Amino acid sequence: MECKSHSHGPLRHHGHSWPDTYEDKDLLKEQDVVPLVEDYSTFDIVKATQYGLLERCQELVEAGYDVRQPDKENVTLLHWAAINNRLDLVKFFISKGAVVDQLGGDLNSTPLHWAIRQGHLSMVILLLKLGADSTLIDGEGYSSLHLAVLFQHMPIIAYLIAKGQSVDTTDRNGQTPLMLSSHKVIGLEPTKFLLKFNPSIKAVDNIEKNTALHWAITAENVNAIDVLLEVGSSLDIKNAKGYRPLDLAHQTKNRLIIHLLSEEERTRARRTSRFLRVVEKNEFLLLIVSSLVLIWTIGYVVDLNSDSWLLKGSLLLFLSAILSVFARLFIGYNKLKYFPVAFMLGSLFWISWTCFIYFLPDFPTTISQLPFFFGIVGLFYYFYKTVRVDPGYIKSTEEEIKKNIINLAETGSLDFRTFCTSCLVKKPLRSFHCHSCNSCVARYDQHCIWVGQCIGVGNHSYFLLFLIFLTIVNIWAIYGTILYWSEHCTTTYQQDGAWTSFTQIVSCSPWVLYIFTIVCFHTSWATLLLVLQLYQIIFLGLTSHERITLWKQNKRSKHPVSLRKTPYNHGCLQNIADFFQCRCFGMFKPNIIDWTKQYTLRFHSLKEWNTV
Ligand SMILES: [Zn+2]
Numbered sequence: 346m347e348c349k350s351h352s353h354g355p356l357r358h359h360g361h362s363w364p365d366t367y368e369d370k371d372l373l374k375e376q377d378v379v380p381l382v383e384d385y386s387t388f389d390i391v392k393a394t395q396y397g398l399l400e401r402c403q404e405l406v407e408a409g410y411d412v413r414q415p416d417k418e419n420v421t422l423l424h425w426a427a428i429n430n431r432l433d434l435v436k437f438f439i440s441k442g443a444v445v446d447q448l449g450g451d452l453n454s455t456p457l458h459w460a461i462r463q464g465h466l467s468m469v470i471l472l473l474k475l476g477a478d479s480t481l482i483d484g485e486g487y488s489s490l491h492l493a494v495l496f497q498h499m500p501i502i503a504y505l506i507a508k509g510q511s512v513d514t515t516d517r518n519g520q521t522p523l524m525l526s527s528h529k530v531i532g533l534e535p536t537k538f539l540l541k542f543n544p545s546i547k548a549v550d551n552i553e554k555n556t557a558l559h560w561a562i563t564a565e566n567v568n569a570i571d572v573l574l575e576v577g578s579s580l581d582i583k584n585a586k587g588y589r590p591l592d593l594a595h596q597t598k599n600r601l602i603i604h605l606l607s608e609e610e611r612t613r614a615r616r617t618s619r620f621l622r623v624v625e626k627n628e629f630l631l632l633i634v635s636s637l638v639l640i641w642t643i644g645y646v647v648d649l650n651s652d653s654w655l656l657k658g659s660l661l662l663f664l665s666a667i668l669s670v671f672a673r674l675f676i677g678y679n680k681l682k683y684f685p686v687a688f689m690l691g692s693l694f695w696i697s698w699t700c701f702i703y704f705l706p707d708f709p710t711t712i713s714q715l716p717f718f719f720g721i722v723g724l725f726y727y728f729y730k731t732v733r734v735d736p737g738y739i740k741s742t743e744e745e746i747k748k749n750i751i752n753l754a755e756t757g758s759l760d761f762r763t764f765c766t767s768c769l770v771k772k773p774l775r776s777f778h779c780h781s782c783n784s785c786v787a788r789y790d791q792h793c794i795w796v797g798q799c800i801g802v803g804n805h806s807y808f809l810l811f812l813i814f815l816t817i818v819n820i821w822a823i824y825g826t827i828l829y830w831s832e833h834c835t836t837t838y839q840q841d842g843a844w845t846s847f848t849q850i851v852s853c854s855p856w857v858l859y860i861f862t863i864v865c866f867h868t869s870w871a872t873l874l875l876v877l878q879l880y881q882i883i884f885l886g887l888t889s890h891e892r893i894t895l896w897k898q899n900k901r902s903k904h905p906v907s908l909r910k911t912p913y914n915h916g917c918l919q920n921i922a923d924f925f926q927c928r929c930f931g932m933f934k935p936n937i938i939d940w941t942k943q944y945t946l947r948f949h950s951l952k953e954w955n956t957v
């Protein structure tokens with residue numbers, strides 16, 4: 346009837362990722378109960394410790410048992426209490442003279458080492474409070490931090506570092522935790538997690554003189570190699586045998602690893618060329634210029650004074666081939682995510698140009714021309730504001746992060762649901778971690794590809810105004826096109842039928858038709874987005890992210906919740922006032938909430954909020 350975890354020493358298997366570990370070991374500890382059928386009064390002190398029977402232990406200690414006495418496997422009571430997360434017993438044994446850093450067991454470890462192997466964060470906190478030394482090394486040569494990395498207990502890694510354990514602490518062979526995780530932990534998580542604490546990527550161990558990158562290659566740990574290259578690990582450091590990382594990669598004969606390293610070496614070599622450095626610095630500008638040229642060239646080819654669409658088609662194919670070569674040569678892969686922004690800006694330029702040259706002369710009065718000028722100015726102004734204003738990135742200094750981790754861990758709330766393991770900050774309410782921006786964003790709405798920026802509490806209103814002006818310009822351009830066709834193309838739909846009037850329009854000005862297609866494309870997404878945004882903001886008081894999450898939850902749940910019944914919906918007028926933070930000459934009282942620091946729903950009654 347004896348449960349394995351009560352009687353065995355530290356397990357040697359690797360632990361789970363953060364969420365599992367946290368829930369398994371600490372949240373569920375209430376279920377870890379004493380068997381009902383057995384008679385505790387016959388338990389010896391080791392068994393009583395394993396089951397957490399404080400009274401029985403007190404009884405035996407009162408009767409003269411020496412708490413420092415190790416059992417025949419050289420394990421002390423404190424070890425058993427630590428591995429089974431018996432906090433009361435640890436306090437009791439220490440009060441009776443147990444030595445907190447007592448070495449014991451096969452691996453010559455301290456109780457702290459045992460608690461770490463099991464992932465008991467609360468026990469680690471207690472033992473450190475009671476004076477345990479986290480720098481001690483066990484029989485295998487590992488320090489506490491190394492063990493936490495090896496068993497992938499992220500909250501413990503965070504806590505140990507926050508408590509002042511150096512992230513570059515070395516084991517018996519001079520290996521840092523980063524080298525260990527690159528070498529022994531195949532999952533991406535601990536390596537990525539350690540890198541957030543700025544460990545040395547140049548450090549080498551005492552024996553092989555390998556860097557973390559060397560170790561990752563030796564273990565063919567592709568995940569680790571990838572992140573280590575990303576943070577700029579050196580490709581030139583030679584190990585004790587004189588091998589550089591690429592030499593080691595060739596020895597593994599792993600094609601993917603060889604490709605990763607040689608590709609990185611090529612990229613870095615390119616940076617030595619002055620010309621290519623300038624290009625890299627101005628990649629975004631280059632992207633916009635190329636999209637301007639591209640849109641114009643396509644229009645030019647389409648507009649060519651030739652009836653042969655075969656010729657035009659081949660020219661377009663040729664053009665796309667040149668363009669893809671150009672993009673590969675000069676524009677980095679990571680900048681290609683800005684392609685939609687560049688395309689939008691480029692096309693907006695040509696739309697405005699077409700409006701000026703082709704459409705404006707057809708508008709008789711200045712008043713009918715006004716919406717266009719008004720729209721263009723507003724559009725570019727609010728685009729600029731959306732991109733330049735901080736959307737609400739949650740920032741923290743290293744000191745604040747460490748203080749925060751200690752605070753959360755010691756109050757038992759270092760919980761992955763409210764703690765961002767990428768930014769190492771407690772997530773404010775309504776915030777979300779954006780992977781493109783690699784930051785948590787306050788009152789997150791979405792990462793919009795058309796502006797290449799996150800939309801959060803800081804720039805959401807500018808984004809909405811940008812969409813409004815974009816729609817105005819688009820609608821004006823559509824109206825202008827129709828007017829142009831009726832003035833300049835000698836055909837009408839009523840007279841000639843659909844097909845003839847279409848061919849007439851094409852031959853009348855292919856350029857105008859081409860720009861019209863682009864305008865229609867922009868109109869479709871911008872209008873859809875605008876309608877959705879207005880609906881969410883005015884009628885729901887929600888962000889896009891919240892609406893989608895709730896909608897998904899409702900699809901799974903047996904008790905769907907109305908999207909309108911959330912604590913963020915205060916009625917249409919109040920929602921608008923809150924969104925724009927406008928008082929309208931004292932007519933409204935907007936709720937002033939700093940969403941970068943709001944962690945609870947305490948600002949509002951919770952009665953309506955019943956999503957679960
Ligand atoms: Zn984050």
Ligand SMILES: [Zn+2]
Pocket residue numbers: 779780781782783791792798799800
């Ligand atoms: Zn983002």
